[in-house]
Amino acid sequence: MRKRPWEIVLLTIVYTAAPLFNLCSTLFIRGYDLTALPALILALGPWDIAALGADLLLALAVWSVSRPGWWIFVVLNILLLSFNLWQATLLPGNYFWLLVADNVVTTLVASLLFTKHARSPYFSPRLRWWNTKDRYRLSEVLEVPLTIRQGQWEETGLVLDVSLTGCFAQIPDGLDPAQEVVLEFSFRGLILFGQGRIMRQSKVGDRLQGCGIQFVRLSAGQKQRFRALIRTLKANKVPLRN
Secondary structure, three states, X not given: OOOOOHHHHHHHHHHHHHHHHHHHHHHHHHOOOHHHHHHHHHOOXXXXXXXXXXXXXXXXXXXXXXXXXXXXXXXXXHHHHHHHHHHHHHOOOXXXXXXXXXXXXXXXXXXXXOOHHHHHHHHOHHHOHHHOOOOEOHHHOOOOEEEEEEOOEEEEEEEEEEOOOEEXXXXXXXXXXXXXXXXXXXXXXXXXXXXXXXXXXXXXXXXXXXXXXXXXXXXXXXXXXXXHHHXXXXXXXXXXXX
16 A cells, blocks of 8 residues: 655654643643643633644645645645744743744744645645556566557657556657557557557756556447456556556
């Protein structure tokens, strides 16, 4: 089973554990042991519950890996830090200063963990590989020639990886996104062909050079052939693309 980036998993755990950490820290500051935790929870006011619940909402926003989730995460962090700072300056005691410290530390940790690799899936669904079909790395098993046609134009290349919904191909000449092409390749006697749409073209410096192609308008027979291909790849333990 493919997983989310470890940075996202770790941040989700941090924000999920934050309410319990804050409650236990409050007991420590007030000189109580953990047996007083139920009484402290029962004594929480509406604002306390809202502040602690915000951490759980932040955890959900991080785990969602979506554009709305990203902005919920950013805005809620700002609101939570501002509210706790405002309360800390008005009310006596160390409780809200503890929450401010917690907000600052978790925000700093998040800024360090949210590298480009971890941020990009929030804004680009195609980068959420854990939600996509398994992609098999054909290039690590053998060379699979590919023919791409568009009108009178024809080009050959290699299939680097393939799934039930598309493939990534290495071809000499680039193709513009949204173009539709006819593609054909074979794998151990199984001939596959169909219509495809160019979804993306690699950029200079990318680890893999080529274009991503989504299969479109496949007939029932064509879909059956691709399903047979995937079964063959799985049976032969062809490695997956991460």
